[in-house]
Amino acid sequence: MTRLLFFVSEAFRALRRSAAPSIAAIVTIVVTTLLLGVLIPVLKASEDKTADVREQIGLNVYLYDDASKAEIEALERKLLAIEHVEAVEFISKDKAAKILAGRLEGDLRESLKELNSNPLPASFAIDIDDPENLRAVSNAIAPVGSDGKPQPISPAIEEVRDARQDATKITRVTGAVTVVLGILAVLLLVASLLLVGNTIRLSIYARRREVEVMRLVGATNWFIRWPFIIEGVIVGLTGAAIAVAILWLGKVTVVDPLSESFALVDNFSTMGFTPLVITLVASATIVSALGSGITLRRFLRV
Amino acid sequence: MALTRSRKTTPARTRGRAAKLARERRTTPQPKPPIVALRDATVVYPGGHVALERVSLEIERGEFAFVVGPTGCGKSTLIKMLIREIQPASGKVLIAGRDINELPASKVPLLRRRIGTIFQDFKLLPNRTVYDNVAYALQVIGASRAEIRRKTPEIIRLVGLQSKIHNYPDQLSGGEQQRVSIARAFVNHPPLLLADEPTGNLDPETSIGIMQLLYRINRTGTTVLVVTHDREMVDKMRRRVIALEDGRLIRDERAGGYHDESTREFAARVRHELGVPGDQPE
Ligand SMILES: Nc1ncnc2c1ncn2[C@@H]1O[C@H](COP(=O)(O)OP(=O)(O)O)[C@@H](O)[C@H]1O
Ligand SMILES: [Mg+2]
Numbered sequence: 001m002t003r004l005l006f007f008v009s010e011a012f013r014a015l016r017r018s019a020a021p022s023i024a025a026i027v028t029i030v031v032t033t034l035l036l037g038v039l040i041p042v043l044k045a046s047e048d049k050t051a052d053v054r055e056q057i058g059l060n061v062y063l064y065d066d067a068s069k070a071e072i073e074a075l076e077r078k079l080l081a082i083e084h085v086e087a088v089e090f091i092s093k094d095k096a097a098k099i100l101a102g103r104l105e106g107d108l109r110e111s112l113k114e115l116n117s118n119p120l121p122a123s124f125a126i127d128i129d130d131p132e133n134l135r136a137v138s139n140a141i142a143p144v145g146s147d148g149k150p151q152p153i154s155p156a157i158e159e160v161r162d163a164r165q166d167a168t169k170i171t172r173v174t175g176a177v178t179v180v181l182g183i184l185a186v187l188l189l190v191a192s193l194l195l196v197g198n199t200i201r202l203s204i205y206a207r208r209r210e211v212e213v214m215r216l217v218g219a220t221n222w223f224i225r226w227p228f229i230i231e232g233v234i235v236g237l238t239g240a241a242i243a244v245a246i247l248w249l250g251k252v253t254v255v256d257p258l259s260e261s262f263a264l265v266d267n268f269s270t271m272g273f274t275p276l277v278i279t280l281v282a283s284a285t286i287v288s289a290l291g292s293g294i295t296l297r298r299f300l301r302v
Numbered sequence: 303m304a305l306t307r308s309r310k311t312t313p314a315r316t317r318g319r320a321a322k323l324a325r326e327r328r329t330t331p332q333p334k335p336p337i338v339a340l341r342d343a344t345v346v347y348p349g350g351h352v353a354l355e356r357v358s359l360e361i362e363r364g365e366f367a368f369v370v371g372p373t374g375c376g377k378s379t380l381i382k383m384l385i386r387e388i389q390p391a392s393g394k395v396l397i398a399g400r401d402i403n404e405l406p407a408s409k410v411p412l413l414r415r416r417i418g419t420i421f422q423d424f425k426l427l428p429n430r431t432v433y434d435n436v437a438y439a440l441q442v443i444g445a446s447r448a449e450i451r452r453k454t455p456e457i458i459r460l461v462g463l464q465s466k467i468h469n470y471p472d473q474l475s476g477g478e479q480q481r482v483s484i485a486r487a488f489v490n491h492p493p494l495l496l497a498d499e500p501t502g503n504l505d506p507e508t509s510i511g512i513m514q515l516l517y518r519i520n521r522t523g524t525t526v527l528v529v530t531h532d533r534e535m536v537d538k539m540r541r542r543v544i545a546l547e548d549g550r551l552i553r554d555e556r557a558g559g560y561h562d563e564s565t566r567e568f569a570a571r572v573r574h575e576l577g578v579p580g581d582q583p584e
Contacts, residue, residue: 217419
């Protein structure tokens with residue numbers, strides 16, 4: 001306990017003394033943490049979007065409102081008989097309305113309730129074993145007739161729609177974005193590691209005589225190292241705290257008001273703020289503590 | 303009571319062996335190894351300069367010895383070798399009978415805590431006050447705060463720096479820094495004290511003051527090894543003198559006769575013989 005207090009007071013003594021390098025290290029950490037704080041949620045959001053789109057690959061068969069129960073049952077059997085079809089789910093008009101209501105929030109949901117009639121069609125959602133077979137299944141449901149128009153296998157079918165074209169495009173785009181952002185994040189991390197390491201190295205280098213004297217009067221390596229590591233932790237924590245404060249400000253003043261009016265922006269806050277903060281603070285602290293610890297090794301070989 | 307009970311319970315054989323051991327210990331006392339022993343120690347600096355060449359010597363516990371020689375003869379190298387700041391290319395360095403160059407690196411700090419060193423360039427921590435510099439030697443060994451608060455001012459008073467206790471090294475004169483270095487070296491009461499030119503560049507009166515201090519420390523039982531190029535001072539002190547030249551030991555003289563004088567008598571005599579005016583003994 002006495003030791004810990006001593007180490008902490010030594011760390012603060014060192015920070016006070018070399019204020020300029022300490023501030024440089026803190027600023028470096030603030031900047032990199034800020035960039036990471038923006039990059040990580042974006043990266044996370046684009047990943048989620050890709051997964052979302054992949055799940056959606058399948059077919060929707062929309063029905064006329066006047067389709068009879070018998071027609072619908074007959075169609076379900078026919079659909080199940082088609083090759084490559086794994087599952088068929090009937091979505092009634094009511095269910096479609098409920099699903100939509102579940103996706104909407106607040107005012108929009110209220111306004112949906114106020115509609116007297118349900119504008120949504122009933123449909124079959126079809127799961128296909130492999131996205132490759134989408135075209136074949138689609139053709140089996142609505143083969144193109146001699147006049148060039150689709151001839152559905154049942155008169156109840158109004159339209160067959162697949163999200164395939166859109167989906168592949170989105171997948172490709174988000175995939176590219178993920179790779180680019182990922183590379184950026186890694187580069188940023190490496191750069192920040194080097195920067196912080198270098199800053200700390202300079203401050204330790206300025207104190208190498210002191211470290212040498214400590215060694216010569218019988219201090220063990222860990223006795224010398226602990227204050228430096230605690231110093232690194234303090235620098236890392238301070239930098240991360242400032243960055244998080246700025247991020248929080250940005251979230252409250254920019255992202256939150258936007259996400260209220262646009263569902264799309266809301267999608268981007270996929271990562272909770274708390275886990276993000278914990279990740280950022282922990283990594284900033286570890287990086288700077290490790291930076292001090294490793295740099296010191298060179299001067300402890302007396 | 304205790305004796306009779308133990309007699310009943312201890313088997314006769316064990317008793318006989320124990321008694322024999324005790325007898326042996328009494329009749330042939332185990333001689334303590336010398337506190338410092340060098341055996342053909344040779345130091346070669348990178349670049350090939352041979353700073354010490356096959357130096358062999360022994361220093362007994364409680365001795366006050368000088369190492370003399372012109373600048374560059376290897377005196378500081380000798381000190382550095384004794385605290386394993388540098389290691390000999392060949393030969394052995396034994397402290398209290400143990401070869402310090404066979405110690406694992408993790409044990410070197412423990413060795414250095416048992417040896418107080420007054421460095422030629424003081425090696426004070428520039429950003430600490432006199433108090434904190436001296437306290438650091440205690441913090442290093444894990445002394446309690448109460449112990450640090452008690453011992454630090456005590457030793458600073460002993461070296462006569464109580465009025466400068468909160469000064470930083472750059473606010474002190476050379477002699478004062480020297481004394482901080484002595485205080486730090488001695489605050490743990492190490493059994494061995496090494497002093498590298500403790501009077502270098504000091505005026506004669508201050509030099510005598512510092513020698514007096516080292517002498518006083520020696521009288522508490524600490525072995526003191528003083529390195530100096532001040533032949534005149536050494537000649538007047540009449541202690542053992544080890545002379546180096548070009549890295550070789552050329553002379554090792556034990557001068558007797560004054561070993562029991564008090565610190566005051568010692569200082570007065572040296573002052574007198576050096577022709578320095580000062581308070582004479584009453
Ligand atoms: N780190 C070093 N590298 C190379 N040569 C050194 C080094 N330190 C001392 N020397 C040389 O070794 C010799 C002895 O040095 P030193 O022990 O410091 O002498 P002194 O007796 O004056 O204390 C000198 O000639 C010096 O130039
Ligand atoms: Mg020297």
